[in-house]
Amino acid sequence: MARHLVLQLASPLIAFGGEAIDNLGVIRDFPALSMVTGLIANALGWDRGQGACHNRLQERLRMGCVLQPGARRIQDFQTAQLGKDDRAWTTWGTPEARAGGAGTYAGPHLRYRDxxxxxRAWVVLRLEPAEQAPTLDEIAAALDRPARPLFIGRKPCLPSGRLVAGWVEAADIHGALRAAMVLQASVQPDQDWRAQWPDGEGSQAGDRLLDVCDERNWISGVHGGWRPVREAPLRAVEHNA
Structure with missing residues (x-):
């Protein structure tokens, strides 16, 4: 049995970002491995220049997620007329300005964001090797007292509560997700919660094996490669039996 950290990702708006196309900011159903890596790194106070540290943390992460039913998708149409001297807030301490020449200020900045x-999503985490820094305990402490403001996917998506939701013991990520569901008072009997976990971290009848592209090379800043995962509904009655 291994110790797993349980996180609650909850906010009025959440963005599990996918592959952006021009001015279209799409989302995926489950949080990317790179997103959770960045969330933890931000809490620890790392900067973007520490690419090797980010890559190593991402390599060590074993992560699964289960989604509470009831959420819906919306699309936000965003428009802003930016002047030459306008600046935007960023998490890395340097104001962001609009790129390009003088002609870029002639029209408003338009984009669509899903x-x-x-x-409300529940994420379970394990690190391999467990004893290497940062440890799960250090990560939990940083998430409770982050070095910088935290957000879930995009800067407007501020957590509505504490991220650290507890600890569970399980042999694998699939088992940890089942154990995490037991902690939730909102679980209803015979209600299916969609779940995703890494291939090789447990299985169940009827699950689907998929490939996802959600790892980032933190030195080059480019996403690439494929990671096999399994998806299936988890039913509350199975865990409370």
Missing amino acids: YHADL
Whole structure:
């Protein structure tokens, strides 16, 4: 049995970002491995220049997620007329300005951004090797007292509560997700919660084996490669029996 950290990702708006196309900011159903890596790194106070540290943390992460039913998707149309001297806030301490020449200020900045509305997701984490820094205990402490403001996917998506939701013991990520569901008072009998976990971290009848591209090379800043995962509904009655 291994110790797993349970996180609650909850906010009025959440963005599990996918592959952006031009001015279209799409989302995926489950949080990317790179997103959780970045969330933890931000809490620890790492900067973007520490690419090797980010890559190593991402390599060590074993992560699964289960989604509470009831969320919906919305699309936000965003427009802003930016002047030459306008600046935007960023998490890395340097104001962001609009790129390009003088002609880029002639028209408004337009974009579409998808969001999950009223989503509550439960993420379970394990690190391999467990004893290497940062440890799960250090990560939990940093998430409770982050070095910088935290957000879930995009800067407007501020957590509505504490991220650390507890600890569970399980042989694998699939088992940890089942154990994490037991902790939730909102679980209803015979209700299916969608779940995703890494291939090789447990299985169940009827699960689907998929490939996802959600790892980032933190030195080059480019996403690439494929990671096999399994998806299936988890039913509350199975865990309370």
